[in-house]
Amino acid sequence: MLVNGVWQQKWQPVQDQDNQGRFIRQTSSFRNWITRDGAAGITGLGGYPAQAGRYHLYVAYICPWASRTLMARALKGLQEIISVSVVSPKLTDQGWKFAGLGSNGQDELSHKTYLHELYSQVAPDFTGRATVPVLWDKHTHTIVNNESADIVRMLNSAFVELVDQGPDLVPADLTAEIDALNDYLYTYLNNGVYQAGFATTQTAYEEAYEKVFTALDTLEQRLSDGRLFLFGDALTESDLRLFVTLIRFDLAYYSLFKCNRNMIKDMPVLYRYMQRVLRLKGIAETVNVDHIKQGYYSIKALNPNGIVPKWPVAIFQ
Numbered sequence: 001m002l003v004n005g006v007w008q009q010k011w012q013p014v015q016d017q018d019n020q021g022r023f024i025r026q027t028s029s030f031r032n033w034i035t036r037d038g039a040a041g042i043t044g045l046g047g048y049p050a051q052a053g054r055y056h057l058y059v060a061y062i063c064p065w066a067s068r069t070l071m072a073r074a075l076k077g078l079q080e081i082i083s084v085s086v087v088s089p090k091l092t093d094q095g096w097k098f099a100g101l102g103s104n105g106q107d108e109l110s111h112k113t114y115l116h117e118l119y120s121q122v123a124p125d126f127t128g129r130a131t132v133p134v135l136w137d138k139h140t141h142t143i144v145n146n147e148s149a150d151i152v153r154m155l156n157s158a159f160v161e162l163v164d165q166g167p168d169l170v171p172a173d174l175t176a177e178i179d180a181l182n183d184y185l186y187t188y189l190n191n192g193v194y195q196a197g198f199a200t201t202q203t204a205y206e207e208a209y210e211k212v213f214t215a216l217d218t219l220e221q222r223l224s225d226g227r228l229f230l231f232g233d234a235l236t237e238s239d240l241r242l243f244v245t246l247i248r249f250d251l252a253y254y255s256l257f258k259c260n261r262n263m264i265k266d267m268p269v270l271y272r273y274m275q276r277v278l279r280l281k282g283i284a285e286t287v288n289v290d291h292i293k294q295g296y297y298s299i300k301a302l303n304p305n306g307i308v309p310k311w312p313v314a315i316f317q
């Protein structure tokens with residue numbers, strides 16, 4: 001992580017923990033908004049109007065938070081409007097490394113080697129983790145936002161005058177229910193699996209494990225009335241949040257994070273639901289199984305020798 005803009009080598013014991021060994025995720029620090037006309041958004045400064053070709057997303061395919069921004073970009077037809085760089089899947093001693101698309105392995109856009117260099121360029125005294133996703137403004141060379149929840153909402157509504165495509169992921173009449181379900185999904189499932197994986201006490205692990213499987217059982221039940229998606233026949237933001245965890249579950253969370261009561265393939269309703277979302281236009285391109293495997297099993301704190309298990313499971317069947 002960065003401390004006062006300087007990279008610290010001892011970053012791998014991932015994130016923070018409380019005195020019971022529970023994993024605590026860092027809160028995001030760049031919270032500006034792109035809006036239709038550049039007016040200030042919910043949490044941040046204005047000055048970021050929706051424009052084609054101006055913004056860029058830095059993502060990792062392994063990262064569920066980054067992947068939900070990629071899903072929103074695909075569903076809303078913004079591939080030509082917002083460009084993307086994908087970092088290398090394996091976490092290095094200096095965090096995320098650009099995938100070397102430009103000559104000499106540097107990012108074509110920033111000419112940097114590591115993501116943390118982007119953070120310290122923008123905020124020379126930045127203290128915190130250099131996380132993906134990063135929404136970057138190519139005009140002012142700055143980070144607009146590094147909170148995926150905000151980015152998904154911006155992509156849902158800010159660009160509609162440029163491209164009016166795809167579902168409204170947060171319809172006004174469902175916003176409160178979506179927010180409530182999102183909170184539940186985050187606490188019990190999206191972050192729950194990480195809390196199981198990064199727990200440093202048996203109690204913290206078992207607490208997280210119970211949350212994860214309580215959520216999966218609840219969702220299996222909710223979806224078993226024949227509905228296509230969490231809120232009925234139309235896809236919403238909550239579906240993006242559920243999908244990103246489901247698609248990584250059998251590949252990484254079941255074994256590496258010890259969420260091993262059962263796999264998603266053993267939960268028929270959730271498995272069919274996952275395949276349904278995966279088949280939506282543009283979604284399969286946001287899932288890179290090889291990156292997911294390589295990336296998770298490169299977390300040294302959990303897997304010091306970096307052995308990547310063999311997989312009997314084909315999630316695209």
Ligand SMILES: N[C@@H](CCC(=O)N[C@@H](CS)C(=O)NCC(=O)O)C(=O)O
Nearest residue numbers: 063064065129131132133146147148
């Ligand atoms: N609140 C952030 C969380 C992002 C996050 O935790 N990203 C992870 C990858 S899944 C990361 O970049 N970790 C690098 C680190 O912790 O040093 C969001 O949802 O955008």
